[in-house]
Amino acid sequence: MPRRTGWRVCSVPGCPEFSDRGGKCDDHRREAEQRRGTARQRGYGREHETRFRPAVLARDPICVCPGCPQCSDPDSACARPSEHADHWPLSKRDLIERGLDHNDPKRGRGLCGLCHASSTAREQPGTFGLH
Known part of the structure; x- marks a missing residue:
């Protein structure tokens, strides 16, 4: 199945920003990565x-x-x-x-x-x- 391309609205409810990768906009993607923590913080030592x-x-x-x-x-x-x-x-x-x-x-x-x-x-x- 071909991958969809193009801009889409951020998947975070209420966020009007667009993403060319789908899912979250860049700001919300960064926030999610910070909440996720580093590999060490997640127990991969x-x-x-x-x-x-x-x-x-x-x-x-x-x-x-x-x-x-x-x-x-x-x-x-x-x-x-x-x-x-x-x-x-x-x-x-x-x-x-x-x-x-x-x-x-x-x-x-x-x-x-x-x-x-x-x-x-x-x-x-x-x-x-x-x-």
């Missing part, structure tokens, strides 16, 4: 950078998302290069709640950007900045 992410991406250099909705063949694995180390099958939040090590590479999988975005939107809807 040194151990995530040195232990979890490198090990997951080394083990899964190709996206392992089965039945990717972004791919032409939904019955096969994605086959794009992995960019994200995604906590799987439990979310990072669930691992922490259960007292499990969320930086253990066996609790992750490598995903490409599109599959990671789709997975996050599907499994954690409306939680931008809350995980």
Whole structure:
């Protein structure tokens, strides 16, 4: 499906500004990013950078998302290069709640950007900045 282009009104209710990227205008996008905090503030610290992410991406250099909705063949694995180390099958939040090590590479999988975005939107809807 082709991507829509052109200017659209900001998605924040009452905001009259326009965005050429869709969603929020530049000011509201900046505000949302500030509320979201840095990766460190969201709990992705040194151990995530040195232990979890490198090990997951080394083990899964190709996206392992089965039945990717972004791919032409939904019955096969994605086959794009992995960019994200995604906590799987439990979310990072669930691992922490259960007292499990969320930086253990066996609790992750490598995903490409599109599959990671789709997975996050599907499994954690409306939680931008809350995980």
